[in-house]
Amino acid sequence: MSAGASYNAVVSTLNADLHCHSTVSDGTLSPEDLAARAANNGVELWALTDHDEIGGQLRARAAAHAHGMAYLCGTEISVTFAGETVHIVGLGFDPLDPQLIDGLARTRGGRELRARDMAASLAKVGIHGAFEGALKYVGNPDLISRTHFARHLVEVGVCNDTSEVFRRFLTEGKPGFVPHRWAGLGDAVHWITEAGGVAVVAHPGRYRFSPTEEYALFTEFIAHGGRGVEVVTGSHTSAEFVRYADLAIELGLVASRGSDFHSPAESRIDLGKLPPLPAQLTPVWQVLAERVQAPTAA
Template identity: 60%
Template sequence: MNADLHCHSTVSDGQLTPTEVAARAHAGGVTLWSLTDHDQLGGQREARAAAESLGMAYLPGVEISVTWAGRTIHVVGMNVDPENEALVKGLEATRNGRAARGVAIGEALAAVGIPDCYKGALRYTEDPDMISRTHFARYLVDAGYAKSTSDVFARFLGDGKPGFVGHRWSRLADCMKWIRGAGGEPVIAHPGRYDYTPVEFAALFDEFIQMGGRAIEVVTGSHTPDQYREYADVARRYGFEASRGSDFHGPGEGRIDLGQLPPLPDDLTPVWERWL
């Protein structure tokens, strides 16, 4: 099963429409696909229709921003009902504040000598209320301030950098309630990206399990090959089911393209097994 259960479209911070992402996934050999835009379900109908027209199995998804222990993590809601009222309203509340944060990021970058970034970043999103650091990163690359989007985060937009502006996202408890209430499965997204100590990670995993969580991304475009092995061991230790997804945002961005990830280790239970 070539499953890719984590990617993004222009509905949030991707470069391609849901239909275009579906076509690229299919061309990459994906047989089970999910579009998981940030805090947004607006592309689900188009994504499902495109997937089914290409013969791919489809699971509706969303990537929810969560503040935990003072930092941002992401939880994928897999196989959710996109029409669930509580989930839709919860995501709407989570999105509130993105535009104001965008203005603040622009002001912070202007203070270190990079003017007009907010105006520039707006050119890269279809919805000003969904503006994100990725849109700023694309502008800064195209404007010649950095070589790549990863370079932008390392120099300007990552935690503690000149353009970083914190934001209070949803609580983990609320996120889990929304996903469960919509019939879905919560999945901790790309844990290798989070700057937590071993003690903090243990607390996160324990709290996640106590709230009904039982799945984690292991093989993802946001992990290095060493992290594939590291989080496979975490899945074994905690009894997590394993997920797999490229975290695709656009051609040339990220470590890996749609459908090109290595398989999950044979001894791990894929999160999608229960639905197929």
């Protein structure tokens, strides 16, 4: 289901947004509303990348095609590396691949127990009913997360915004933080690549790694078959655009671009509003040209 030669060229200026979240995980808009927003913002190639979940893929693809956008299947898998939660975006895979489906289901497992432990921890500092409150924001109960707790704490007036909630309660060492052991890095990369997709390290500038730890992450990622890095993304600064563009060239990685959009009220940047990839990079959509699903394939 190729989108044709336009994706087979090195088109760094293509308005591709390959990282965002819907109500199927921790976003506030449905796949259909996200597609409409992306199209209105000029996105030409789109991917929905819900956390550890591909249940919204068929809806997202149909909505993308209805708005004239090309589509790549996507997800964002949580992994544990060197004691840190790292996110690996998968793009262009077969959403019916049984190994991927099973792996994501196992990764989602344990979120409810973790959420109940978070609520119990918050209750110890006087914040009661947080689990029930967070559930009101959950579109998919299998994917209850810190973001849903944050929205509840803003609603009840504990904090002014979700960023304050994370700073005060939901990061390591704070009252509501409960760690969760996710998939292994090799597992996530294997699931994606065996399903025909490309694995991409998401927003590497967000992780609290030393230079040595970051190098180890990318070395192991590549050894497992990982091929890409998110260079232009909503949480990166302009200096980090340059830094990870240089890293992509140094390590021979393809480059991805995605807003990491979750909500009109919460996200740093809107769908489709990022600057283009640096021209010297190989875009991930070039190596996935045969996996891009054009509107005519709907």
